[in-house]
Amino acid sequence: MRETILQTHQLSIGYRAPRRPDFKVADTLNLSLQRGELVCLLGPNGVGKSTLMRTIAGMQAPLAGHVTIDHMNITDINPRALATHLSVVLTDRPNVGLLNGYALVALGRYPHTNWTGRLSAYDEAVIRWAVDAVGAADLAERPVMELSDGQRQKFMVARALAQEAKLILLDEPTAYLDLPRRAEIMQVLRQVAEQTGRAILLSTHDLDLALRTADTLWLMAEGSIHVGTPEDLVISGVFERAFQGEGVVFDRATGAFGMEKSPGQTVQVRGNGTPHIWTRRALQRAGYTLAANGTHTPMQIEVYGSEYQPVWHLYRHGECSEHHNIADLLAALSETGVSA
Numbered sequence: 001m002r003e004t005i006l007q008t009h010q011l012s013i014g015y016r017a018p019r020r021p022d023f024k025v026a027d028t029l030n031l032s033l034q035r036g037e038l039v040c041l042l043g044p045n046g047v048g049k050s051t052l053m054r055t056i057a058g059m060q061a062p063l064a065g066h067v068t069i070d071h072m073n074i075t076d077i078n079p080r081a082l083a084t085h086l087s088v089v090l091t092d093r094p095n096v097g098l099l100n101g102y103a104l105v106a107l108g109r110y111p112h113t114n115w116t117g118r119l120s121a122y123d124e125a126v127i128r129w130a131v132d133a134v135g136a137a138d139l140a141e142r143p144v145m146e147l148s149d150g151q152r153q154k155f156m157v158a159r160a161l162a163q164e165a166k167l168i169l170l171d172e173p174t175a176y177l178d179l180p181r182r183a184e185i186m187q188v189l190r191q192v193a194e195q196t197g198r199a200i201l202l203s204t205h206d207l208d209l210a211l212r213t214a215d216t217l218w219l220m221a222e223g224s225i226h227v228g229t230p231e232d233l234v235i236s237g238v239f240e241r242a243f244q245g246e247g248v249v250f251d252r253a254t255g256a257f258g259m260e261k262s263p264g265q266t267v268q269v270r271g272n273g274t275p276h277i278w279t280r281r282a283l284q285r286a287g288y289t290l291a292a293n294g295t296h297t298p299m300q301i302e303v304y305g306s307e308y309q310p311v312w313h314l315y316r317h318g319e320c321s322e323h324h325n326i327a328d329l330l331a332a333l334s335e336t337g338v339s340a
Helices: 049-056 079-085 101-112 121-133 149-162 179-196 207-213 230-236 238-242 273-285 326-335
Strands: 004-015 023-029 032-034 038-042 064-069 086-089 167-171 199-203 216-221 224-228 248-251 256-259 266-270 299-305 310-316 319-323
Touching (some): 004 199, 023 064, 121 149, 149 167, 179 207, 207 256, 216 230, 230 238, 266 273, 273 299
Parallel strands (some): 038 216, 167 199, 266 299
Antiparallel strands (some): 004 023, 004 064, 299 310
């Protein structure tokens, strides 16, 4: 069995206000995070993800219950010692004055230095490793205040890595990054968890990357948290139900999200490979309803040819037309009065 790093014990989270009842966000949470595990915290906007992260980090008092790190109550650990067990990256923009990227990451070594604050050769090696891990070596000498939000976020993640805490909490670590950099950071975090044995919990709105990367999901919905592998939560329907009414629909078969639309004309698509997948996506985007294989429909599309030069045959009203790209196919559907 893997070592348990984080546990919540009958934890209730929320807010207290003078002369008013407590506002409870979630109740009776018994969660755990294991050594070497990457967990993504997901949920609709306003469900309480940041509240949970702040409570776990000791930045906000729980309404009931408690949190333990390495089997120690977080409230019993003094701040300097806690920094050797826990590192936190928030979405707030840090005020770091004139520090450059390297110096910002070096702050992560503070809990490990003596009273002089002098960095050892080992400290310097850890800092360089952390900067390289997030792909920011070429930016390390630049002042942080001159960096973009995405570049700055890379150094904040590197600072957390340099801290060498057993538990890393990250609130929306990919919020300011473009898609390639988001995927890169998620892959870095997964490798850190696997190779160093650190437990990593991150909240994110990037549902697709979470499904592809996380070992475990904590899915917040309606005051409770569903815990499981991404695949188990998808198969059970929990994932799909959690995001109902958010303006998107989740396709359990493909693991993809689409825009919620009223049902349109029904069409069946036959074929295989990449062109078949993207044909289905194009039709859904255009508002068509896709019929299951074997279903009789008045309109059918067959995808032929190679992966890079496909051909589409559209059958409707007893006639067949041939098309050589999806734009022409959609135009033909629209021109014949069978638009979605």
